[in-house]
């Protein structure tokens with residue numbers, strides 16, 4: 001049997017060049033200038049000027065960090081850039097401002113109650129910037145001496161460090177000796193030792209030793225020998241989220257749970273304790289709160305219990321900015337019999353600032369298709385670009401973006417690097433858009449599986465999908481469950 005197992009090296013493909021390209025990987029920000037005016041084509045963003053500007057204003061609010069408990073709703077037809085705008089916002093926030101993305105359906109998990117998972121999401125979106133002063137010993141290694149006892153069980157030694165102004169000998173215990181060996185510290189290295197934890201980090205090799213005969217790698221970094229005292233103080237700032245503090249401090253979880261992602265439910269008393277502690281740190285000026293953004297996509301999937309939780313949670317002092325997105329029109333609020341705009345209860349809607357996203361014009365679609373083609377490394381001929389943009393208007397932007405990759409494959413089949421009209425047409429034939437798929441479903445009505453209704457309420461709008469007809473209707477999906 002073993003003889004049959006082979007690796008078949010010829011069939012092992014070269015995967016090093018493979019890179020995955022996400023739907024929003026072309027977006028690098030909101031593309032606004034310093035006055036928050038949208039640039040026509042910047043950071044991967046095209047058109048949707050008003051919504052981009054509104055998102056920019058909200059970002060300013062977050063960055064100033066004073067306003068808690070606001071909610072924003074991005075409402076508009078499918079593929080009008082709601083998720084894209086959120087990604088743009090995420091990229092424009094500072095590096096330590098938390099941005100947490102959640103799809104409403106993730107809240108419904110068997111392991112955790114809905115409110116617990118929303119609470120965790122809230123606390124993941126609040127950062128705590130902690131300032132710590134640490135004492136370091138920084139200097140160039142002059143000599144390391146290790147004395148081994150006869151049995152070899154205990155090790156002691158001495159480390160001589162110098163700056164340009166002084167030189168000191170430190171006694172070493174076996175832990176430090178092990179660390180020095182692990183880090184491969186040699187005479188001539190410039191090292192920094194954290195006094196509290198004893199951690200050693202190598203900063204580089206001293207310039208003074210640059211000419212030494214030594215086997216050095218090409219990536220050896222040279223640094224100057226430090227001056228002044230060997231002992232220095234440094235302020236280090238690090239940002240963790242409230243949720244991380246919760247997990248680390250919950251006895252049943254421990255910090256390993258952070259890596260496993262399996263954090264389970266956390267007791268409310270623990271959260272209270274942590275809030276009090278953080279408040280203390282703030283008073284002592286040791287910590288700052290960094291409110292971030294919680295983005296809840298497809299928010300119509302939340303149910304009435306979640307919404308009432310959100311109403312209350314947003315009033316908390318430690319609340320992030322909550323941004324939600326929905327493409328639904330008037331639809332049923334989950335868990336009730338009532339309908340409401342976007343499936344969101346009126347009292348919550350009333351607390352929100354609503355940003356509307358609009359359908360794109362043909363020239364905007366053309367620019368977006370162009371950017372996406374570049375992102376996917378596909379060359380489109382002028383005509384095929386026009387064709388894809390026209391399709392974008394007649395079907396949907398997403399559909400024409402989705403056709404880029406198949407058209408490219410079809411072009412490659414005929415050994416061409418450039419996608420021409422014929423390739424796009426073939427791709428259009430192979431893959432249905434929503435309109436054609438709906439027509440097909442109607443034609444085959446009764447032949448497909450699972451068409452008998454279970455719900456006691458009759459479906460409206462021919463099976464739940466309201467297509468845009470000629471594409472330029474107002475396009476909101478109305479789902480009449």
Ligand SMILES: Nc1ncnc2c1ncn2[C@@H]1O[C@H](COP(=O)(O)OP(=O)(O)OP(=O)(O)O)[C@@H](O)[C@H]1O
Pocket residue numbers: 023024025027044045046047048076077078079080081082083084085326327368397398401
């Ligand atoms: N203004 C824009 N500039 C550049 N790319 C955009 C823009 N708007 C949308 N896109 C791109 O078009 C595609 C569809 O947009 P997106 O996913 O943001 O739509 P959506 O409004 O979230 O739709 P849905 O309601 O179906 O979730 C994405 O690949 C997105 O990156």
Ligand SMILES: [Mg+2]
Pocket residue numbers: 082083084297325
């Ligand atoms: Mg979306």
